Amino acid sequence: MIIVITTVSFLIHLYSTGFMKGEEGYSRFFAYMNFFVGSMLVLVLADNLLFLYLGWEGVGLCSYLLIGFWYRDGDNGKAAMKAFVVTRIGDTLLAIGLFILFVNLDTLHVQEVMQRARQLWPQGSILATIVAAMLLGGAVGKSAQLPLQTWLPDAMAGPTPVSALIHAATMVTAGVYLIARTNVLFSLAPDVQFAVAVIGAITLLMAGASALTQRDIKRVLAYSTMSQVGYMFLALGVGAWSAAIFHFMTHAFFKALLFLGAGVVIQALDNEHDIFRMGGLRKSLPAAFWAFLVGAASLSALPLVTAGFYSKDLILLDVWSSARGSIWLWAAGMIGAVLTSLYAFRVVFVVFFGEKETTVRKRPSTPMVVSLFVFSVFSIISGFVQMPENLGNVTFFTDLTHVALPGVPLLPVSASRQTGLQIAASLVSLLGIFLSGLLYLGRPSYATRLAEHRPGSLLHRVWSSGWGFDRFYGTVFVAPFTLFARWNKDDFVDLFYGGLGRLARAGNELLVLTQSGRVRWYVMGLALGAVIFIGIVVFV
Structure with a gap:
């Protein structure tokens, strides 16, 4: 860590x-x-x-x-x-x-x-x-x-x-x-632990769908993070502690790479965030293109050559074979894998291919390029510290973490079944990349029509708004609380402290009256004070 x-x-x-x-x-x-x-x-x-x-x-x-x-x-x-x-x-x-x-x-x-x-x-x-x-x-x-x-x-x-x-x-x-x-x-608390897995599964699906409809390049990556952390929660929920932390590590490298690559694009285009106002940038911004390509490939778990493949594959395998897992949780992870590669390469194809929509105004500096290069390397090689038996049987990562993190209670899985699960996970990732290329390279007008006509337009509206959670919370919680706060702005606490302030102000106004600027009032005040003083001395 x-x-x-x-x-x-x-x-x-x-x-x-x-x-x-x-x-x-x-x-x-x-x-x-x-x-x-x-x-x-x-x-x-x-x-x-x-x-x-x-x-x-x-x-x-x-x-x-x-x-x-x-x-x-x-x-x-x-x-x-x-x-x-x-x-x-x-x-x-x-x-x-x-x-x-x-x-x-x-x-x-x-x-x-x-x-x-x-x-x-x-x-x-x-x-x-x-x-x-x-x-x-x-x-x-x-x-x-x-x-x-x-x-x-x-x-x-x-x-x-x-x-x-x-x-x-x-x-x-x-x-x-x-x-x-x-x-x-x-x-x-097995019920709570199962809730962790369910929350992760639902979040990775909902966030993946929302990422697919965002126009802002950084918001795509934000929903992507929600989805990938959902995979980590899914692993934690079935007891795959090491798998969750392994994906934590690989995700740190390729997600940083994607954000920094997006930063190069945004800065080069004078703070433009809309991916559909970009396009054709692979030649004018080669560093950002290759960085984003490697990051998207690792995010999509491109088989064998990316770190994301090994960490996500380990999660899916543990969800399948864990005594606390289920076929439904595994299916959610597989559907999420399709969505992940679909939205990741949607950004790659829209931003770096197609027709050029704008002009590059600024080139990345040397420190920025160096960081992109190092993150690109880590996004590939960091997965090789933990590999399944049929692909090398490397257990370096779990050997480091087994003291702090207990093993997963696994059900027996044959070698052929394990290979089949790996192939299935690889195929769904490749399917997402293929569909993304088909929609955003081959037939971009078809993707536009899907988003503009029912039922696609309805789904697009729901997904792009984050499933309406902001509106729901605003209506159910924020608006009533704001209304109550305005109604209750003069509660007894405010009245008490406000009363102290008004009392002090009234006393000040009375004192101001004594400072009239007329000598006879001052002489009368002195005489009255002298009489009171003499009275106290004589009679007390």
Whole structure:
């Protein structure tokens, strides 16, 4: 974890020296970025859940500061506030879970918590279930999973390196780390652990569909992150702890690569985000093209040659063969694989092929190109640290993590069945790439007609709006709360403190009356004061 976080963060910082050059607030940007990375390191290195929570809140604060970095634009400030408020819901649930742990186990030291929980709580106990549910609430909020996922697409308002850091190495994957770190508590609450898998499966499908309809290149990648973290939750939910962290690692590399490649395109086209206003950029921006191609291939789990293939294949295999898995969860992962390759190569084909829609105004600097190259290499080779038996039987990653993460309770799967599952996973990824090429290279007008006529237009409207969650939350929660706040703005607390202010103001006005500027009033005041003073001395 430390190696992944520090490596990815260093390369993003290197990229940022070129991307942010000449921007107002250059020093402030790097101060926030370093604070962000430091908070994530505190979160990961903490052996105590209280210190983990300190890092947890630190990354939340930094996300607010960095998403709203260009604060002069009001929309950026709103996006930052939305991220801060929505994630606070999950953070509150996490805090409640930590209180319950401390009250019942008398410690927050991670190893002691796990040990005492095993001894005191039987599997399925009410306390274990409540605590695991609270921790899941925190993870759902921070990792932008259903139903607290609405903040992530709007978080694209920040600078592109910020998006890369949030999605690849810090905030969004913090929830995955939390569940993996407290895996014993979730093992003691099988219903909650199954809920983790269900949430992951639903989120990866819904986010994949939404990514397919976005026009903003960064919002495509935002929904992509939600979907890929959904795969990690799916793995965690069936007990495939190592598989989830393995995908965490490979995803960090190829998602950072995709965001930084998108940053090159956005900056070169004078802050243009709409993919349909781009086109034909593979020759004018070769570095971005090759980086995006490698990143999209790894995201799509292109067989054998990409890191994403090995990590996603391991998740799908474990979901199939785990005693806690099911055919439905596996099917969700397979459908998600088709959607992933479909939306990933949709961006590649629309942005870098076809007719040229705009002119390149700025070339990427050397630090930006170097970062893209290194991330491209990692997006290919990082998967080779864990390979299945029939493809080399490399277990370097699980050998490193087996001490901290228990093995998966697997059902026996024959070698031929395992090979068949790998072939099926490869075919669905290739199918998505083929369909994407057919729709956006071969017959782009057909894709347009699908989106404009029913039932495609209805699906397009629902998917592009994020399944209407923002509108639903705005209607059900935000609007009534705002109405109540306006109605209750003069409650007894405000009346009390407002009354103190009015009392002080009235006293001040009375004192002002004594300062009339007329001498006779001053003489009378002195005489009256003297009489009172003499009276006190004589009679008291």
